[in-house]
Amino acid sequence: MFDTSRASVSTWVFTIARNRKIDALRRMKRPEPEDLAWGPEAEPDQADVLALRQESDKLAAAIAELPEKQRVLIQRAYFGDLSHAQIADETGLPLGTIKSRIRLALERLRHAMG
């Protein structure tokens, strides 16, 4: 369920699209975690909603600022429907290079958000 204090609209849209993709393309069940013991709140705290929106903008800016090679790999990992090993096969890059580029990208994002 959409909770404005826990996820941005684009994240919510992303998770719906992902689940549809798994149903349609992969024809697999997607095991889903249990719900949180608390929430969603009937009336989310507006301060939380605002803070989340600011963080989402910051994250988008941080992704846009990633070095090209790292950003492309992150995009493929999310939208290519490929495992990291399959990306290695496709790009001809060693799996270790892919893993370390993704790791570097995540470190940059963490640094930007920290």
Next chain:
Amino acid sequence: MGTINHHLSDALLMSYAAGTLDEGFSLVVATHVSLCDECRARLESFEAVGGALVEECDAVALSDDALDVTFAMIDTLPLDPAPVRRAVPSNVLPLPVQDYVGGDLDRVNWRSVGGGVMQAVLKTKGKDKVRLLSIPGGTAMPDHGHRGLELTMVLKGAFEDEDGYFGRGDVEVANEDLHHTPVAVVGEDCICLAATDAPLRFKGLVPRIAQPFLGI
């Protein structure tokens, strides 16, 4: 709930968030996240990365009837919100596992694999295999290495190996580099959820002969 000390890797959470992880491994991720607030928060971050990437995508033109189709779909939705998905606190199996078993521990269809160890393979569609294992306290699993990835999450009891102590909620991420001998801690039976994408490699001769029969 005790403290969880062994968590999922970034690579697993990211693949699960992206929807590229096979079903068996996804089941372990969903089960761990059900018990671990820290990994739930990390997972939400990886989903937020997906959301930010959606924002970057180029726009695509909608078909002419998209709005009508959407309204028609909304009309078919049930009015009540989905009930909260949460296991009864006394249950051993978190809900993602119960979805496969059809209930809690008493519904598991155990099969003996010798030495008091029992297993129940859960039916999934991916290339990976996922099973519940029940190991009597004090018993060692055969010493084994891995050709691929193995995730082992404790649901009840505990085990120890070269990497430390694993209690309820802890998950061990093992790959080719780890050769380990998990031993169930003396006391109650240790019940684990284990997913692998390649057959395990046993050191001793006897388990290797038994392997095709056990399906491990």
